[in-house]
Amino acid sequence: MSEQIIVKNPATGEVIKEIKKNTVAEINEAITIGEKAFKTWKEVNANEKSRLLRRWADLIIENIDELAEIITTENGKPLVEAKGELKSGVSYVEWYAEEAKRIYGRTVPANSGDKRILVSKQPIGLVAAITPWNFPGSMMLRKAAPALAAGCTFIVKPAVETPLTTIRLIELAHEAGFEKEVIQYVNGRGSVVGELFTSSKAIKKITFTGSTNVGKILMRDSASTVKSLTMELGGHAPVIVCDDADIDFAVEQTIITKFRNAGQTCVCANRLLVHESILDEFTEKLSEKVSALNMGNGLNQETEIGPVINKDSYEKIINQIDDAVSKGAEVTTNNQDKHSSENEAYFVAPTILKNVSLDMNIMYEETFGPVAPITSFNKLSEAIEIANDTPYGLASYFFTNDYRNAIYLHDNLDYGIVGWNDGAPTAAQAPFGGVKESGLGSEGGIEGIEPYLETKYLSIGNVE
């Protein structure tokens, strides 16, 4: 087995860098170091933790051009999106720099007047994170920030496609003043590192972002050590466009939620459900705009859609288009000659499909690519039935200007995140997380620090 991880630019197929895979001994050593460092880091006072997090956030912003170029080069997304990702990640660091100072306990009335019950929160211990390639910066930052704010030590394994962003961000954390032992990274294949993390008694929590299948493996393997788990997993987001919606606005927001990062976003729209009375107008307007999106190397300023991450992704997406077309779907975008898989760089032209039926794979499988199938509905109850017919429950969206539609849709969508006239609902102060097979727990908001804390209480008796 190779000892190196070869990082390639997905827009060109060129090798950017080779980095060393950590050996089992090195990973176990990192775990031991993190466990030991917890004993001192947990004692650092909240203001100092907050100061270090703020300094880290500042350094990321000071180095944003360099970091964005790393993200674009290893992940492929356009530079402007890479900067957006970093700003989003930094907003989590800033938010948890503040929350570090607000880890409150409480006093609870006891059963008898001479007793006292004090509830307090303590950091859970060493936390291990495993992150995906689609947001190599922000996925790591929104785990590290609450963990460090809570007083946990942190060790992360980034995806093999995109380790360079994590390496640079952690260098900046050390520059900001975090001890090297408090925040660490290791590199290696997920299956190998995952096994070491899940079986380690020193690691008290695993926080994972990635596919539902891998999440299930980590949950199963963590059972033997009864670890705390946060799971941010796959999605299959519906977008519901009601008959009263502002169509131009819905088109614009759908493009934001569907085509960001070439459709490789867990909260990406995967299915568009449009009221039958506006179906033709919506499809036409969306197809025209999507056909005009500029595809290319993310380092070019004019690029709006970068490559997909690798050959497997490319083949999965093209297969979904072929499957849909073979079952009667029609492609309404005029750019299908632009799909390309030359020189180990894989581009899927942004595609809209109409005449879609529920037996097509794209209506159930996560696409993770720039393809949007459109189907229609008549009653809102029908839209809800289609929208909820999936094991996933991460993000959903609807467009309406009628508050009665909005309340009905919000109440009935089985999703952790709901965007009403909003294609970009992620925010550091909001609890991002999925229901059903999309995950466990939340990242962001006051909820996002809780998973890094243990609750305990002290019952004080009265010695006569």
Ligand code: NAP
């Ligand atoms: P993935 O295949 O699950 O990989 C994610 C991470 O898990 C990588 O670091 C990978 O390591 C590691 N991994 C793979 N097999 C493992 C195992 N057996 N044990 C432990 N770790 C293992 O997912 P992906 O393709 O990178 O990312 C796309 C998926 O992530 C999509 O399903 C997407 O919806 C989901 N996602 C969810 C959220 C959310 O917040 N809910 C956000 C972003 C993405 P390698 O480096 O070896 O591949």
